[in-house]
Amino acid sequence: MATVYEDALPKHHQATQGEKMVIAASSLGTVFEWYDFYLYGLLATYISAQFFSGVNETTGFIFALAAFAAGFAVRPFGALVFGRIGDLVGRKNTFLVTMGIMGLSTFAVGLLPSYASIGVAAPIILILMRLAQGLALGGEYGGAATYVAEHAPEGKRGLYTSWIQTTATFGLFAALLVVIGFRFALGEEAFAAWGWRLPFLISIVLLAVSMWIRLQLNESPVFQKMKDEGTTSKAPLTEAFGQWGNLRWVLVALLGAVAGQAVVWYAGQFYALFFLEKTLRVDGATANILIAIALALATPFFVFFGWLSDKIGRKPIILGGCALAAMLYFPLFGALTQAANPALAAAQASAPVTISAHQDECSFQFDPVGKNSFDTTSCDIAKTYLAKAGISYANAEAAAGTIAMVRVGDRTFAAPDAGKLSGEDKKAAIKTFQDELKAGLIAAGYPEKADTAKINKVAVVAILWALAMLVTMVYGPIAAMLVELFPSRIRYTSMSLPYHIGNGWFGGFLPTTAFAMVAATGNIYYGLWYPVLVAAATVVIGLIFLPETFRRNIDD
Template sequence: MSEKSSKKVLTSAALGQFVEWYDFVVYAYSATVIAKLFFPNEDPSVGVLSTLAVYGAGFVMRPLGGFILGSLGDRFGRRAILSIIILSMGLATSLMGLLPTYASIGIWAPILLVILRLVQGLSAAGESAGSNSFVAEHAPKGKRGLHVAFTYAFANLPPVAAALLILLLTSVLGESTYLAWGWRIPFLLGAPLAFVGLYIRTHVDESPAFEKAKSENGISATPVREAMQTQRKPMLFCFAIAAFSSLAFYTMSGYFVTYLTTSVGLSRTDSLIANSIAMFVSFFIMIWSGHLSDLYGRKTMLCVGLVASAVAAVPAYLLASHATLITAIAGQLLLAIAMGLYSGPVGAALLELFPTRTRLSASAISYNLAYTIFGGSAPFLGAGLVLKSGSLLAPAVYMAVIAIAVLIVIMFMPETYKRSITDASPLDGNARIDRDS
């Protein structure tokens, strides 16, 4: 594969990831406003919890989306399904920006909001597995971890962009104008961004690994069934890896701003600034960690990231709870560094567990089931733990416990970083050494 083609694939995947996840996380950064407009309640905490519950509803569709989109990607190719994904996400996000509020149509406002979140969830189900697989199957020898980490890391930038955009709009328009109509602008940007991503994705070649499998009649007619029957153990490892990945990412991108404003009492401006800095730092740590996983192995870096996360969780929340901009930045940086170390090898590790014929189906099903349970519940559970326990450190303890549990599972996982991306053999410790990708 030429260097020019490689850069084209990386650019298309990275920009596609950015557009897809901008659309998905902008809801979380508008949680306090949506609570007022769609879930009016005398108790602001109840309104926020209702909003975060709808945020979680977007994850309900992800296991179903994993079945549908993973199967289609394995049967008909990665590129076509990635184009459908980004278009449906963009349209759902833009329609959110056009929704009437509770004051206008009553109960239909939150109902329509839930429906659109379900569409977003269905779309998001195929993005990470599909995009990462597309990059991994194009990547040159010895750089798979770096290439996948680079594009996967772009999921960290949409929260930064969304936070800074909302901060700019609230500063320019003022709180009252932003509450009246300015909140719609970040959502309405979903459609044009999606069309840009769609254009880019339709101008790259299909995955060489998929084309090779197709030419050798290696395409499965029933990839979901085959994965469920023959790859249960790798799917369990995939689930475990994604469990902490989802918890860490959506705690940072979907919950921490709400935590700082609602529970800690920090201003919204300072909360958005602190979170943006942390997510931006995590972007670079992820890429570096992905590179290290090409040198020392996926399993090694996953374990390093889990230990770092377990150790950093309580001190990070303790720092952030002091309600100043400096301590909020310091606390989140601890989490961001640990999260980056862990997330760097995640994308490649998930895909190397499976052969080409079932790669999207097996990884998307396991990945999205974990994201539904641990990612979708992260903001709601975090807010609920603080509310019920009265302790600002309750979410940190939960994160540390999950990190330790996942670490125990990962210790039993075989190393995969030298496995050929076109290897069709079962993952039994005897997989071929990577010579062709």
């Protein structure tokens, strides 16, 4: 039965204690699930050492990232499975199940024996846990967003659901704080040895609290009304995706809103962190602290833009954020280089690096299986070293058969002709080349890592805040818009799939895709073309096909 306030209160009213409880409980549970999900990404280096130690270091890290990506890959399938259940049996019980799966899978990672203890079973079990987490998260978000929206009064759905939108950032923020806290408390050596397990293990306490709070809630009034009247869907998957009338809105939601929102979100939070650590060589602890400060400053704006979307509409805010991102990413990331590693920026300007080689001798510098050593041609040897050092370089075509030459400012270094060498002679020649090139880069002003004392921390936080503000624009109103696009009988299923294809695939694979683009071209900014083009395409498609939804009645 629906609660008294749901039946008696008018559509426009001040938030009741019951509604506040719905928002708090749904948001807290979703924060917990995002905490679990992002914890793995933050600890990928430690997980690689523990569970993929049977292979070389590079391959192990790639496998660790692949296991992280597996959680994103299965999210749309989780959306289908749990979305269908949510439309058949109810919102509340479905996201209780997803929370339980997520929490127990996370806790299990903290207890899982390492590769040294149980061999190949360790990474297999780890990947199974990640798949379970991805499936659970695929069902969680749609349930929480639908549940809150169906409790919200007319004219306040953007405001109410915006609290759900803060949860991903709060989850990342919580994971950052926990990891930073344990690293400082235990020291790097103890944290690497066993302390990395603690953030996973303490999640069982969060799981218990979140489950208890959610158990106090009633079913969504919209679903309860449909259930009482016998109008719930008997085949939500068929209705949602087998009928063009609804399927076309699924496609419009994906391509005209969610795809752009996803790449802006992942570029502004995760790729920015990756760029700071891997490309600009800022130490991990400093990078985590700087991005945590920026996220803390930006997070209230999720609620602001959700509230604003109730006044002026969802569409202009979401598409406006995508348009601004497409225009600003290159200058913002360029400014980030200047602020975080000024020595690197100065060296790139005064002594640019160019590789002259015949392109048929240059491999694609991205190895997803970790089996290629990239040492069979002089071009590969030169590019491999620069890619690992995070040095941006330009490519110049040379005649076939010539040795690759690396030009640093006004100095030139010849890469060894790997085809004429083998064994120890080859190793020695490569090492000599790398040592000489390293010395040349240092002489030209290229730093091995960012000097913490020279980081303009205020400027870095300001740039990261600007990137996060774009995230709040696109993400704050998206839940309300997705709920409003679809009829209540198939809402959970319909909104979950485009959301998780967009965020799981378009967004979740952004760091890997961008890194591959950088590795292929040598330009540290080239990977930004991926979010820029997807965001721009979303603006065009959204302007043409996406309807405004903020005045719709969602009870039908």
